Amino acid sequence: MRILRWLLLIxxxxxxxxxxxxxRHDVLFSLDPFTPETPALALQLPLILVIFLSVLAGxxxxxxxxxxxxxxxxxxxxxxxxxxxxxxxxxxxxxENLPVPSADVPDRP
Numbered sequence: 468m469r470i471l472r473w474l475l476l477i478x479x480x481x482x483x484x485x486x487x488x489x490x491r492h493d494v495l496f497s498l499d500p501f502t503p504e505t506p507a508l509a510l511q512l513p514l515i516l517v518i519f520l521s522v523l524a525g526x527x528x529x530x531x532x533x534x535x536x537x538x539x540x541x542x543x544x545x546x547x548x549x550x551x552x553x554x555x556x557x558x559x560x561x562x563e564n565l566p567v568p569s570a571d572v573p574d575r576p
Contacts, residue, residue: 493513
């Protein structure tokens with residue numbers, strides 16, 4: 468499994484480095500879709516920074532969406548662990564009330 472991870476990580480890192488070196492020129496990053504000639508809010512950023520920030524935003528939004536959609540199963544797992552703990556405690560408590568058999572061992576000649 469570790470080898471597979473490295474086999475995937477090295478090409479991805481190489482492609483990312485290639486993209487970073489090939490896209491160093493500045494682009495106009497504008498958040499104003501209505502006046503493209505004179506935008507109210509615009510930044511000059513390297514293209515690779517815009518690409519990496521977009522990927523990072525997508526990863527964060529996707530992770531947050533996945534985390535919130537799995538809350539039902541996390542809640543059920545917590546409840547299951549509580550039930551197991553409660554039942555285990557009940558078993559231990561009930562076994563303490565059982566009579567202990569005497570250990571009458573006959574004498575050996």
